[in-house]
Amino acid sequence: MLKTPAIQAGPSGRAVAEQMNSDLLTAFQLHLNMERQAHTVYFAAALWCAERELRGFAQFFRNESLSELQHSAKFADFLIARGQTVELHDLPAPQQQWSMPVDLMATSFQMEVDVTTSLQQLYAFAERSSDTRTSVFLDPMIEKQTQSEHEFAHLLGRVRFADNQASALLLIDNELELGKFQPASMQTNPV
Numbered sequence: 001m002l003k004t005p006a007i008q009a010g011p012s013g014r015a016v017a018e019q020m021n022s023d024l025l026t027a028f029q030l031h032l033n034m035e036r037q038a039h040t041v042y043f044a045a046a047l048w049c050a051e052r053e054l055r056g057f058a059q060f061f062r063n064e065s066l067s068e069l070q071h072s073a074k075f076a077d078f079l080i081a082r083g084q085t086v087e088l089h090d091l092p093a094p095q096q097q098w099s100m101p102v103d104l105m106a107t108s109f110q111m112e113v114d115v116t117t118s119l120q121q122l123y124a125f126a127e128r129s130s131d132t133r134t135s136v137f138l139d140p141m142i143e144k145q146t147q148s149e150h151e152f153a154h155l156l157g158r159v160r161f162a163d164n165q166a167s168a169l170l171l172i173d174n175e176l177e178l179g180k181f182q183p184a185s186m187q188t189n190p191v
């Protein structure tokens, strides 16, 4: 008679090939919630811009807000695939007031930096526990996150350059409406 192999199950009861290290799992749940928090912060930023007729900025932050939600969904998919149960934490109310656009951009840049730091910590945990599945999952996330920091640094620089002048800010607003937020590149065909 054929023997059924013993299959490991994760906390959700789903079959898993490899259990997740508990420190890694805790950091993963925190990171997923950090992405949800970023979603609410950027939604608040979009509202602040829309209330001030900054259409391009509002569109930019609305899209950023949606992509943060996608990031948290991506982390959720990974946890589900690893047999884990996703924990949704209470989120603090986001900041909703800034004195001027440059402050909003500085807040945003700092948040991107914090998200990168959290991803790097996850990566270190994954390496320490020889969890290749997690390292492979994190690789493209870190690459995209680094690109995001680069874009926010560029936008912060441009908004700083505008020095709170309405005409310069409206120019940037128009660019954002056209989806132009890429920093300059020295490569002729950026790869």
Ligand SMILES: [Fe+2]
Binding pocket: 035, 038, 067, 068, 071, 115
């Ligand atoms: Fe994100």
